[in-house]
Amino acid sequence: MKAGAMRGLLVVSMSIFVRRIGRNLMRLPLCLAAVVAVLGAGPVFAQGDYPAKPIRMVVGFPPGGGNDIIARLLGSKLQEAWGQSVVIDNRPGAGSIIATEIVAKAPPDGYTLLVNASGMVINPSMYATLPYDALRDFEPVTMLVSFAFVLVVNPSLPAHSMTELVQYAKSQPGTLNYSSAAAAFQLAVELLKIQTGISLNHVPYKGSVPAITAVLANDTQLTIVDTTAAMPQIRAGKLRALAVALPRRSPSLPEVPTMA
Known part of the structure; x- marks a missing residue:
């Protein structure tokens, strides 16, 4: 893979x-x-x-x-x-x-x-x-x-693709934090960690909005959330979307590749 x-x-x-x-x-x-x-x-x-x-x-x-x-x-x-x-x-x-x-x-x-x-x-x-x-x-x-799920990062993170994110995380093991809004989102990131061999620290939040706010403030560097919650910040350029978890590109985010 x-x-x-x-x-x-x-x-x-x-x-x-x-x-x-x-x-x-x-x-x-x-x-x-x-x-x-x-x-x-x-x-x-x-x-x-x-x-x-x-x-x-x-x-x-x-x-x-x-x-x-x-x-x-x-x-x-x-x-x-x-x-x-x-x-x-x-x-x-x-x-x-x-x-x-x-x-x-x-x-x-x-x-x-x-x-x-x-x-x-x-x-x-x-x-x-x-x-x-x-x-x-x-x-x-x-x-x-x-x-659909979308993986977003703080724009200051030197990663513009999933490949770059994995490479950066491997070069800085244990230094990146991810926020999660619920069990499904946490499990999605944990699956990513298992499949790519990267190390990320989990910080739980009560919902998508506070999880996204943490990334905006750079308290955490990335999160996987639902596209509905993340879309306004993606459109405003305050979050960088790296990938959607779909078999094909999302009509609402056609410029964002899939995770596969």
């Missing part, structure tokens, strides 16, 4: 979950899925008397990241469609475990929704114990979007 190459397709899929009520599916998943399917395609009406009060949408990451942006866009559409307030409740920390636990302990009435991504699948494999059971306690409603 050539220097800088990275096998595999890395994306993070974002979905909505609701607290499960026994073994019976709620009307909510059908209603919400219908709204998501026709976003922007015309009027949508709530089923029966749902929702009869404001909806709480819990997001496991800080404002400004991909999960938060999509949740707010969706919340605005649902509010318009249902005629009820949709409150975005950001509860960052512990790779979305805090937010997931909140929803797991909420009343199972369909009025508290969880917007989550890969942590719903990854966390049960990374932690011996969790304050919830992802399969038993939750009902998936719908998948919303999938984000």
